[in-house]
Amino acid sequence: MNNIEKNLKEVMRRIGESAKAAFRNPEDILLVGVTKTRPAEEINAAIDAGLTDIGVNKVKELVSKYDLVKHCGWHMMGHLQTNNVKYIVDKVVMIHSVDSINLASEINKRCKNKKITMDILIQINLGMEEAKGGVSPREAEPLICEILEKCENVTVKGLMIIPPASEDINVTKGYFRELKQLFDSLQSMGNERLALQYLSMGMSQDYEEAVLEGANIVRVGTSIFGPRNMA
Numbered sequence: 001m002n003n004i005e006k007n008l009k010e011v012m013r014r015i016g017e018s019a020k021a022a023f024r025n026p027e028d029i030l031l032v033g034v035t036k037t038r039p040a041e042e043i044n045a046a047i048d049a050g051l052t053d054i055g056v057n058k059v060k061e062l063v064s065k066y067d068l069v070k071h072c073g074w075h076m077m078g079h080l081q082t083n084n085v086k087y088i089v090d091k092v093v094m095i096h097s098v099d100s101i102n103l104a105s106e107i108n109k110r111c112k113n114k115k116i117t118m119d120i121l122i123q124i125n126l127g128m129e130e131a132k133g134g135v136s137p138r139e140a141e142p143l144i145c146e147i148l149e150k151c152e153n154v155t156v157k158g159l160m161i162i163p164p165a166s167e168d169i170n171v172t173k174g175y176f177r178e179l180k181q182l183f184d185s186l187q188s189m190g191n192e193r194l195a196l197q198y199l200s201m202g203m204s205q206d207y208e209e210a211v212l213e214g215a216n217i218v219r220v221g222t223s224i225f226g227p228r229n230m231a
């Protein structure tokens with residue numbers, strides 16, 4: 001077994017353990033491998049070892065690796081400028097980082113042109129960190145309602161967070177809990193067109209806790225591919 005395969009199996013094992021501890025089905029949790037600077041060969045090694053979904057945070061990375069990587073589901077999870085939407089709508093299965101009606105409208109327009117629909121997640125900024133994308137919890141419901149009203153080729157599937165970095169796992173857990181509560185309260189909003197399904201939270205440092213707190217998409221980079229080259 002190569003390292004990537006070994007790492008991947010370990011991450012999958014831990015997700016399974018956490019799921020069981022939370023009385024959930026391990027198969028209900030989607031592992032997205034986040035590749036950042038990793039070359040296509042390493043991504044393909046992970047796919048050969050059973051990884052089904054790949055996450056990128058830059059449009060350039062997606063476009064440059066798309067043809068070199070084996071069949072998989074691509075996820076866009078970084079800040080996305082409206083003028084780049086056209087390059088990715090026919091390539092990704094989900095966009096995790098939607099935080100404005102402008103961005104949702106552009107995704108809608110490009111999808112309409114191609115006669116497709118796009119699954120999106122609303123990125124929530126719980127720490128109110130200026131440098132990070134995402135809407136505040138208060139802004140989530142109005143944004144979702146506006147998207148439901150105006151963007152018929154876009155399906156709001158859930159929420160995503162990148163919580164503020166913390167050394168204390170209990171602080172991080174607090175953020176996960178807060179997001180789960182927001183998810184549940186939006187779910188009970190009573191809008192029949194809104195079927196929230198995914199809670200995208202948890203990275204290499206904290207994906208087990210995220211699963212325990214209700215995540216069903218975890219985004220793991222370093223624990224699968226190793227430390228990043230600081231290019």
Ligand SMILES: *Cc1c(COP(=O)(O)O)cnc(C)c1O
Nearest residue numbers: 034057077203204219220221222
């Ligand atoms: C890089 C990244 C991850 C994965 O981070 P690791 O700590 O390497 O697991 C997850 N989500 C997003 C949005 C990222 O940019």
